[in-house]
Amino acid sequence: MSELLDLRNADGSRTGEVKERALVHRDGDLHGTAHVWLVRYRPDKGSAEVLLQKRSANKDSYPGCYDISSAGHIPAGQDFLESAMRELREELGVEAKPEELHEVFTHVGYVEDVFYGKKFINHEYSKVYLLEYTGRVEDLKLQKEEVESVRWMDYRACLDGIRNATLKSCIFEDEFEKLTAAIEEYFRKTGRPLSCAEKTGTWAEDAQNDLQDWIEEQGIYLRQ
Structure with a gap:
């Protein structure tokens, strides 16, 4: 038997029905997931970065795609924050304290796909968290x-990479759009406002340069 999940109502509450993950x-049942985005401040650029994980090639869905820093299903009987941690x-x-995870919004995602010849429907109610990570990537296990x-x-x-499909990912575009606003608000509230188009007029160029650097690192060549 695969993992058991609580089915969810539109507001994220449990319906009382439990079902196998597969x-x-x-x-296509609505179920709960927790999304945790690790972020760090870049004072040299007046910007912020997000940590992307590349999914294992052995995953049953979206193998080899870039994804949320950390995410997972909510097992039956567990709550969102507990599962996020x-x-x-x-x-x-990463060992995080509950107060270090900042719930920034909820998101409902729906997508249909096919993996290994089988139809796959992901209909998820997600609580989305921010966690400012100050450690080194090398220290992650x-x-x-x-x-x-x-x-x-x-x-x-x-x-930009999600919008123009140059970043091979399984990230919901509308979720990341909301996340960008949440990141900017978080750093504004902590006294580290990020550069933006209205203030510097250079953010689009900087972002494009960062994206181009990433594309070259991956050995991706775009047809002209």
Whole structure:
């Protein structure tokens, strides 16, 4: 039997029905997930970066794609914050305190796809958290069954990459659009406002340069 999940109402509350994970994705049932985005401040650029994880090539969905820093299903009977902290610990080896995770919004995502010849429907109600990470990437303990690698990327360049499909990812575009606003608000509230178009007029150029650097690192060549 695969992992059991609580089915969810539109507001994220439990319906009282529990179902196997494989059947949830077969039938497209609304279920809960926790999304944790690790961010860090770049004072030299007046910007911020997000940590992206590259999914293992052995994953049953979206193998080899860039994804949220840490994310996972909410097992039956568990709550969102508890699951968020567990996924951080298991996937990245990060021990976080509850107060360090800032819930910034909820998101409902829906996508249909096919993997290994089987239809896959992801209909998820997600609580989205921010965690400012000040440690080193080298100190992360990656769960190799789930995560192939991680990398930092400028949050605006990441949004551009998602929008124009130069970043191979399974990140919901509308979620990341809301995340960019949440990142800017978080750093504004902590006294570190990020550069933006209205203030500097250079953010788009900076983001494009960061994205181009990433594309070259990956050995991707775009047809002219």
